Amino acid sequence: MRGFLASSIGVTCAAALALPLTPPAFAATARPVPAAEAARPAPHAGTPATTPSDRRAAEPSAAGSTQSLPLEPLTRDRATPSAPATEQGLPRRAVRHFSLVGVVWDDPDAELHGRVQVRTRTAGTGTWSGWQDVETHNADHAADPDTPERASGRVRGATAPLWVGDSDGVELRVRSESDDSATDSAGHTSGTRNLPAAPPLPSGLRLELVDPGEDDAASSGDEEEPRAAGGANAENPALTENSALTETSAVAEASAVNADLAPFGATEIAALSRTETEQEYLALNAGELTERQLQAKPYVGPRPGIVTRRGWGANEGLRESGFRYTKKVKAAFVHHTASGNNYRCSQVPSLIRSIYRYHVKSMGWRDIGYNFLIDKCGKIYEGRAGGVAKPVLGAHTLGFNSNSMGIAVLGSYGATKPSKSAVKAVARLTAWKLGLYRVNPKGKTYLKSAGSNLHRKGKKVRLNVISGHRDGFKTECPGRKLYGKLGSARSKAARYQGR
Numbered sequence: 001m002r003g004f005l006a007s008s009i010g011v012t013c014a015a016a017l018a019l020p021l022t023p024p025a026f027a028a029t030a031r032p033v034p035a036a037e038a039a040r041p042a043p044h045a046g047t048p049a050t051t052p053s054d055r056r057a058a059e060p061s062a063a064g065s066t067q068s069l070p071l072e073p074l075t076r077d078r079a080t081p082s083a084p085a086t087e088q089g090l091p092r093r094a095v096r097h098f099s100l101v102g103v104v105w106d107d108p109d110a111e112l113h114g115r116v117q118v119r120t121r122t123a124g125t126g127t128w129s130g131w132q133d134v135e136t137h138n139a140d141h142a143a144d145p146d147t148p149e150r151a152s153g154r155v156r157g158a159t160a161p162l163w164v165g166d167s168d169g170v171e172l173r174v175r176s177e178s179d180d181s182a183t184d185s186a187g188h189t190s191g192t193r194n195l196p197a198a199p200p201l202p203s204g205l206r207l208e209l210v211d212p213g214e215d216d217a218a219s220s221g222d223e224e225e226p227r228a229a230g231g232a233n234a235e236n237p238a239l240t241e242n243s244a245l246t247e248t249s250a251v252a253e254a255s256a257v258n259a260d261l262a263p264f265g266a267t268e269i270a271a272l273s274r275t276e277t278e279q280e281y282l283a284l285n286a287g288e289l290t291e292r293q294l295q296a297k298p299y300v301g302p303r304p305g306i307v308t309r310r311g312w313g314a315n316e317g318l319r320e321s322g323f324r325y326t327k328k329v330k331a332a333f334v335h336h337t338a339s340g341n342n343y344r345c346s347q348v349p350s351l352i353r354s355i356y357r358y359h360v361k362s363m364g365w366r367d368i369g370y371n372f373l374i375d376k377c378g379k380i381y382e383g384r385a386g387g388v389a390k391p392v393l394g395a396h397t398l399g400f401n402s403n404s405m406g407i408a409v410l411g412s413y414g415a416t417k418p419s420k421s422a423v424k425a426v427a428r429l430t431a432w433k434l435g436l437y438r439v440n441p442k443g444k445t446y447l448k449s450a451g452s453n454l455h456r457k458g459k460k461v462r463l464n465v466i467s468g469h470r471d472g473f474k475t476e477c478p479g480r481k482l483y484g485k486l487g488s489a490r491s492k493a494a495r496y497q498g499r
Contacts (some may be wrong), residue, residue: 064213160319301431378421399452413479
């Protein structure tokens with residue numbers, strides 16, 4: 001695989017000159033406000049009456065943006081009014097269009113003990129949703145301790161993101177609760193015993209409202225806010241030109257690393273037959289296989305079709321430039337995004353763009369955390385940039401990102417069964433990717449812990465090759481229902497490999 005790692009690097013610079021800034025399918029015309037944004041219904045005023053600050057927040061923005069709103073105290077202890085509020089939030093208000101929400105705070109090592117609930121207003125109809133819970137335990141999805149990504153100074157604590165669809169109004173409440181009171185709120189009575197005091201909420205709480213942008217503008221490198229006519233960039237053409245060249249280079253390098261698998265600039269890497277995949281396997285591992293391995297039939301599953309970052313409209317200007325790799329892929333950790341199941345498969349590119357923007361702009365990561373994402377219709381998507389066949393270092397399983405890959409099934413699977421298509425896609429993807437590294441999906445492997453709440457730093461941990469996130473960290477992820485399907489995924493993946 002080392003030859004493969006080096007093979008695509010040489011074409012990136014030349015490719016940057018040949019590749020247009022936006023693919024034809026996503027080309028966008030420069031304009032003050034995107035046409036699709038301008039065509040959206042105006043935010044519904046008077047639910048309740050909007051304030052001047054609400055109206056400013058509701059002004060149209062460029063496609064692909066994040067609104068970051070500081071939370072306000074909702075309640076205080078009258079006996080100690082100077083004490084930190086145990087409930088913060090935002091009253092109902094009009095805002096610019098968004099489709100995904102999350103809450104962030106300053107210290108990535110601080111935990112939010114309590115409950116986060118949000119209500120949103122559907123754009124176009126003005127209908128308010130009921131209160132929806134946002135998953136608060138999300139620290140286990142992160143870069144490993146002592147890595148440059150973790151130590152960048154930009155990383156924040158955060159909830160999981162929640163997909164709500166196109167919305168233009170929001171209301172939020174964040175309530176601090178002890179673990180015991182959280183249990184009681186789930187339906188258990190506490191009797192007359194005294195519950196422990198609620199812990200303080202993390203400092204710097206902010207509500208993040210993410211607009212994924214339109215499909216035809218998502219790859220255009222739009223700025224966070226629309227540029228004013230005659231602004232600084234308009235007066236400095238050289239700055240604008242340099243930004244465009246940087247964006248073009250980032251698009252080119254993200255495509256070049258898959259150049260051995262698909263035409264340059266492809267929006268999808270096509271599925272292969274078993275014979276074609278075996279030929280690809282020999283080509284990718286040229287120079288690394290022993291004579292005996294060359295003569296043996298490889299155990300590698302047929303390559304599945306994979307939508308590239310270009311295919312789902314990644315704005316390559318958001319992420320850090322360059323790529324980070326680990327040595328090999330010995331295991332696959334399966335996750336759920338905990339972002340809810342209320343999405344259509346046609347919306348998945350927008351959903352992934354939203355998660356990508358939330359991971360990078362709101363949480364401070366270098367790129368989207370997962371190596372791959374799978375929707376409920378069974379379609380597979382490229383995640384973190386660096387090449388789908390390569391050992392890209394992700395930020396998905398705190399303590400076990402090295403020598404592994406992270407696969408996120410889009411949705412929440414604590415109480416909801418994953419679709420058969422999604423489970424099959426997990427099996428097909430792992431049969432291929434693990435096969436490239438000569439790994440048996442039904443086998444066991446050892447990974448060295450970088451430190452988690454289950455395994456101390458430095459411990460060698462024996463794991464299933466296909467594991468759930470909860471096997472490396474004490475967490476509910478990937479949800480009880482999805483975790484229960486991993487045995488089936490292992491068996492299917494082994495069969496796809498011909499074992």
